[in-house]
Amino acid sequence: MDSLSQIVESKLLPIANKMSSQRHLKAIRDAFMSIMPITLIGGIFAVISSAPITENTTNGFLLAWASFADKNSLLLNWVNALILGAMSLYICIGIANFLSKHFKMDPFFPIMLSVCGFFMLVIAPIELGWAGKTVEISYIGGEGLIPAILISCLTVEAYHYMREHNWGRIKLPDSVPASLNETFASLCPGVCIIATDIILFAIFNAFNTTMPGFIYNVMAPTLNAADSLPFAIIATLLVHFFWFFGIHDAAFSGILGPVRDGGLSLNAAAHAAGQTLPKIFTTPFWVYFVAIGGCGSCLALAILLVRSKSKQLNTVGKVGIIPSFFGISEPLIFGIPLMLNPIFFVPFLLTSTVNCIIAYISMSVGIVGKTFAMLSWQMPSVFGSFLSTMDIKAFILVIILIIIDLVMYYPFFKVYEKQLVAQESE
Numbered sequence: 001m002d003s004l005s006q007i008v009e010s011k012l013l014p015i016a017n018k019m020s021s022q023r024h025l026k027a028i029r030d031a032f033m034s035i036m037p038i039t040l041i042g043g044i045f046a047v048i049s050s051a052p053i054t055e056n057t058t059n060g061f062l063l064a065w066a067s068f069a070d071k072n073s074l075l076l077n078w079v080n081a082l083i084l085g086a087m088s089l090y091i092c093i094g095i096a097n098f099l100s101k102h103f104k105m106d107p108f109f110p111i112m113l114s115v116c117g118f119f120m121l122v123i124a125p126i127e128l129g130w131a132g133k134t135v136e137i138s139y140i141g142g143e144g145l146i147p148a149i150l151i152s153c154l155t156v157e158a159y160h161y162m163r164e165h166n167w168g169r170i171k172l173p174d175s176v177p178a179s180l181n182e183t184f185a186s187l188c189p190g191v192c193i194i195a196t197d198i199i200l201f202a203i204f205n206a207f208n209t210t211m212p213g214f215i216y217n218v219m220a221p222t223l224n225a226a227d228s229l230p231f232a233i234i235a236t237l238l239v240h241f242f243w244f245f246g247i248h249d250a251a252f253s254g255i256l257g258p259v260r261d262g263g264l265s266l267n268a269a270a271h272a273a274g275q276t277l278p279k280i281f282t283t284p285f286w287v288y289f290v291a292i293g294g295c296g297s298c299l300a301l302a303i304l305l306v307r308s309k310s311k312q313l314n315t316v317g318k319v320g321i322i323p324s325f326f327g328i329s330e331p332l333i334f335g336i337p338l339m340l341n342p343i344f345f346v347p348f349l350l351t352s353t354v355n356c357i358i359a360y361i362s363m364s365v366g367i368v369g370k371t372f373a374m375l376s377w378q379m380p381s382v383f384g385s386f387l388s389t390m391d392i393k394a395f396i397l398v399i400i401l402i403i404i405d406l407v408m409y410y411p412f413f414k415v416y417e418k419q420l421v422a423q424e425s426e
Contacts, residue, residue, distance in 0.1 A: 142265025294329025
């Protein structure tokens, strides 16, 4: 274990640190974290529109719920279309904002230019006229995440480069207000960026497609592989492997976030349209079914700790069980500690991985419904599993997974407990 720690510290830790601090990945991570209030509201409305009834349901409350959802379906679907169904637009704004702040620029103009480019390249016109305009907005949801990331990153980078090199800067007298001076300084970069967007639109339109349509046709095999069981297993193992050595899972959110949230947006849109949900590897799948109690699936371990004979473990368990119930594992990871503790290396990696395998297979074969709503990262899995799927079997599955995690942690917990009890008795 010592040699493995040395390898990680010398070879992998610098790479992970660079990933976590790389400006584009950091901006993407921060953007996904910042839209949590939006996804929360979208998740609530998705739940409201999904009364868990069958043809044999007789419960008055559930029938009233279903009747309300049916009568207000237009409102509920419209809210869903503008929240989870417009995730790419919000991510585009978020990335432009955080990347601009990295360069210590006023984010207003970069955001404006990014949104303009997003509308130009992602929304497809159908009919334009004085009486009204009809456009195709399907790609402003999860399908447009990759274009949104590219547009916002390239727009801010181009804007920053041109401003730094004073491209076409128009100098005005000192008496001119600062806001007007800033506008003229941004004129040439803005014209260049918008002109580029127009040229790209013309090229894609000549081939009767859009930027996201072209990207997804080219990348379809790769994107399909990202929603596979092997990908889910590898992602789970990598995140937990690096967490064991103290590298927070946020370091990977810039990479995994678009995959997970993109899948969620696609499922939310399919659910609103009454279609089969296409994706399994989504954000709620990760939060409620894989990392139960936070990374390392620490809720099961916390349950064991509160009954520990070791005073240290018992205290840590009492402190950490409530946070772990709400998906926060840091008190246990640093308090036991789990991090760099060779005794817990195997269960720390394998509990969440086993959860992932069982949950993924259960959803792929139809035993449990797929997720379509994300309520909160801190929503306990026992509740979030049901609310994200509106399937009572999901709640049962999470209970089973917690029991499995208990069994997996138990022998390692007893070994460590025995060591600490011996030390405390000395």
